[in-house]
Amino acid sequence: MAEKKLAHDLPCSYKWFLKKYAGGEIGGEEIYSIYGMDFDSVEGGDIVHQHLIGLKNNLTTPNKLVISETDLGEVFFFNYDTYKDKECKIFLRLPSGKNELYAANFYEFLIKRITAYA
Secondary structure, three states: OHHHHHOOOOOHHHHHHHHHHOOEEEOOEEEOEOOOOOOOOOOOOEHHHHHHHHHHOOOOOOOEEEEEEOOOOOEEEEEEEEEEOOEEEEEEEOOOOOEEEEEOOHHHHHHHHHHHHO
């Protein structure tokens, strides 16, 4: 249902995370998950809800799916322009607005975020 609403297949590494942990935080930063509720009425860190709000407010595009945001204004997102072999590269949008490659996939994203707080 989430993939249909997003009009994108979720990356395999992200699906693994959802199946294993259902969601969570790293260093107090929420990683958006799927709450399993109506996407239009759910609050909080549901990835579909956040994407719909981001699109509505022109904060993202259909091919950029935000997965986490920091208190410092950093935004991590799947860039579907890079979708290949059921995986997506993750980019970091800095507060300056500049986008830079952060991780080759969600596994690498997790390792880098955990390491940053270790």
